[in-house]
Amino acid sequence: MTNQIKIAVIGIGRWGVHLLRIFLAHPQVSVVAVVDPHAERLAAAKQQFNLDENILLATEWEALQQLPELTAVVIATPATTHYALIKDALKQGYHVLAEKPLTLDTAECLELCQLAEQQHLILMVDHTYLFHPAVEQGQGVVQAGQLGDLRYGYATRTHLGPVRQDVDALWDLAIHDIAIFNNWLGQVPVKVQATGTVWLQGQGSIGSKELTQSVSGLADLVWVTLTYPDNFQAYIHLCWLNPDKQRRLVVVGSHGSLIFDEMSPSSPLTLLHGEFEHQGNQFLPVNQRREVLTIKPGEPLQRVCDRFIVSMIENTPPNISSGWVGTELVKILSGLTASLNQGGQPVFFD
Structure with a gap:
């Protein structure tokens, strides 16, 4: 060929x-x-x-x-x-x-x-992120149970621009972190919520035809909550009006936290070990150590x-x-747009 x-x-x-x-x-x-x-x-x-x-x-x-x-x-x-x-x-x-x-x-x-x-x-x-060697290896860590019982996750994706004029910060940025959480967890959310703030562009439209946002404009700052079938929750902070550039995603478990930090080229994937030992009426941190995971090279x-x-x-x-994976992500984003338009009301999926 x-x-x-x-x-x-x-x-x-x-x-x-x-x-x-x-x-x-x-x-x-x-x-x-x-x-x-x-x-x-x-x-x-x-x-x-x-x-x-x-x-x-x-x-x-x-x-x-x-x-x-x-x-x-x-x-x-x-x-x-x-x-x-x-x-x-x-x-x-x-x-x-x-x-x-x-x-x-x-x-x-x-x-x-x-x-x-x-x-x-x-x-x-x-x-693209689903083909990142760090994301691929991170999926293996999470699904092998190395973090223990999964507690929650959080991600931050901020920078000073580029400011889009066709979609808001939600549609521009969130898809990456949602894709990674779905990939690592092997699940898709059953409930989503979003709130946002508009500073720069007071008019515009986003999302699907039936979920058009035209009153408040294009949100520059968006806070997202994803709830998965096992009640795991992921929180995402999105903003294109913040000079503090971050590309960081974390999953927290009972035995440690897995961190994907794209802004740390020397250690993009880190496993922070640590858990609590119950002694009397106290919870004492034990087994704490930092492990930088070696990832395969590749663009x-x-x-x-x-x-x-x-x-x-x-x-x-x-x-x-x-295309089916892409469809699921668009469905989630559309649900988040509906929540955003309704002031953060939860949107449920079957």
Whole structure:
């Protein structure tokens, strides 16, 4: 199959340019087209990557129809455009790797997943963190019971920008931590709650069509609570208006805490051992020690792209980040949007 998988990259903005870089270097891929509505981006990419003259550079998606041997498309465009592009691509017989979120509407996600199955095509969502070596190893630690009885979890994802104008901080940031919690726990929430604050953009709309937020605008700060079937609760702090950049997620158990700290390149995954010993009427900390876990090397996005290629070659759905996984995450985000709009009222899932 070497050099036989012909791929088009749609959208080469901040994230799409990295996908283009990886697929251009992939030994089993031939990038045959790059599409972006901004001609200056196409020109910059051509110069940056010294693109072959045979690669089609186009500002319109429809230009791909002149490429009969195209196998797959990689979609890294704004989330509001995903549904129409992915549906069209699947109908034309292309496998699809789409940037997260799959769409902004649960019903649309379900339709796309069903269409992909009907067409016998791969639909994969780029939930990059699920391919991070630290997240992969963390799942093993949690599910092996090394933390003892799980108590609760918390995560913080803050930075000073970038401020989105199409979605709020919830839709922009929360999907990463929700995906990791779901992956580590092997469960999905049965109840969600969210509250938020708007400072910068007082008008706008977010979420699915039926859950549009237009009165209070786009929330810059969001607090999320996820409740899982076993009553484990995870709390997430999201803000794009905070210079204290954090990318940190923790699961706490009766025997210790597992910390994934992306801002600590020397020790991104740490296991803090420690528990209580009951002596009389006191609880005394015992067995305390810090263990930095060694993780495998590897660029998460490279692993995403590799999995997409393997899925096409072997015709096996990428279960870790399939369209169905993406749909579940959009369902959770839609529930959180409903809660946010209702001042933090809980939203329950069957």
